[in-house]
Ligand SMILES: *[C@@H]1O[C@H](CO)[C@@H](O)[C@H](O)[C@H]1NC(C)=O
Ligand SMILES: *[C@@H]1O[C@H](CO)[C@@H](O)[C@H](O)[C@H]1NC(C)=O
């Protein structure tokens with residue numbers, strides 16, 4: 001298990017299947033530049049929800065010039081005019097990535113290559129004029145995935161909410177996020193691809209009946225962090241009004257934040273692995289040409305070996321960085337400056353996100369792992385990249401223990417729950433709350449969690465609880481799709497109806513409590529999350545509200561950094577002191593402090 005695998009698990013995948021039929025008359029749309037797009041008709045029916053949706057869908061529309069040849073590692077260029085009429089009937093090729101099937105992900109177009117910048121527009125047949133638009137950014141740890149995955153579809157959501165849905169591919173892994181930390185390869189190309197797709201929507205969605213001023217962007221996992229980055233990027237200003245972030249924020253500690261020196265080292269190591277000469281590696285322009293000439297396969301295969309080569313198996317995979325263009329300053333600084341895009345945000349993290357990390361460690365979907373006192377620090381160290389001081393481990397136990405008796409009598413030597421909760425808070429929960437708290441100063445922020453444990457866990461991990469991505473089957477209506485229909489309870493379906501309505505309300509009005517025109521269903525109130533009242537909607541059958549992890553997040557944000565500093569200082573003092581005692585014992589001066597003493601008499 002390494003960072004690559006770990007991030008790959010941040011996938012957006014529903015265990016759902018398509019229940020749609022293709023009929024014959026082709027829907028057409030004429031874009032602003034005169035291009036005629038020909039799409040396909042699709043349907044989604046559920047008597048149980050109930051919804052009956054018909055769509056004109058347009059798949060595989062190129063939105064950028066193919067980022068190949070001289071355009072590899074370059075910011076995306078808008079697509080020149082397409083041939084017309086353009087047949088938008090087939091999902092476009094997916095971006096270069098390691099075989100996603102080994103991680104349980106099937107892409108709807110399994111062909112993977114560099115020429116992959118396509119988007120899809122799904123238009124309900126009976127939308128009102130100037131319809132709302134929902135743009136979904138896929139997850140996959142910035143490493144795998146595609147806008148259209150085999151078992152993912154948004155037809156249920158599109159049918160229920162009657163909004164236009166847009167999905168798209170963006171460059172992944174080294175092709176989307178390699179950076180030298182300077183102008184040679186500035187980085188964030190994958191995020192710039194996303195931004196270009198949003199610009200395409202802004203320019204063209206009116207042709208499909210959509211309103212460019214009523215756009216909600218949404219994502220989960222890496223897609224969620226991406227949505228967060230668009231709230232920060234000056235270039236994304238005006239491209240959306242509402243943002244939905246499901247388990248991922250731009251200030252999460254799992255999000256790679258490549259720094260200058262580390263970045264150059266990564267690129268040079270990659271160059272060495274793909275066989276560039278030492279002379280090429282040392283010279284910037286030769287380095288770039290060697291990388292431009294390498295085969296895409298060779299880049300992909302060797303990027304995963306960089307960590308190993310550097311002797312650091314947890315070396316982060318390529319991901320977002322401060323490039324000075326997409327992201328002018330580091331994410332935390334921008335969030336704190338409160339100069340953000342969009343008006344209304346939903347920010348969510350589930351109750352048991354940390355089980356994903358424990359699964360990566362134990363790799364057993366059936367048996368709940370036992371984490372004894374010996375194992376606990378090393379597991380935390382594996383993910384946090386530094387084994388915590390014993391006193392920190394004790395504090396974590398004290399803070400997270402459910403029954404204090406277990407601490408006192410020591411009979412239960414199993415800290416599974418504590419480890420899972422701490423990892424969740426460290427990687428996702430507390431940073432999302434911090435993002436929500438800071439942004440709530442100027443935006444309307446609605447925060448949710450899901451403590452409800454679903455019958456079907458996203459990755460089928462029996463002990464995952466309310467795990468990473470598990471809310472998707474409710475908020476997008478997956479429980480009404482064929483695959484889950486008979487495997488979920490009536491209670492879960494009722495919960496999904498409510499969640500669908502909150503999401504629909506938000507997309508249409510920017511407020512999950514307020515229905516759009518023509519909708520009328522009253523739901524339990526979802527109060528705003530503010531600095532003064534950090535309240536969550538808990539996605540459960542009765543949709544109650546609750547507070548989450550205030551004590552634990554205070555510890556992680558405010559106490560832990562000070563404690564770690566103090567422990568480091570103590571360790572330094574101890575070293576100095578040892579040095580001093582050494583001098584006394586051996587009768588000679590080794591430390592700096594003793595020089596002073598010898599000169600004094
Ligand atoms: C972000 O930048 C600020 C100011 O330059 C710095 O204090 C902070 O440590 C940086 N944070 C990260 C996560 O790099
Ligand atoms: C703790 O767990 C590890 C791994 O399962 C095991 O090897 C070790 O013996 C256990 N230690 C104790 C004290 O039970």
Ligand SMILES: *[C@@H]1O[C@H](CO)[C@@H](O)[C@H](O)[C@H]1NC(C)=O
Pocket residue numbers: 520521
């Ligand atoms: C919504 O439904 C309630 C009863 O369920 C009704 O009293 C109310 O008038 C309806 N509002 C609208 C705007 O249709």
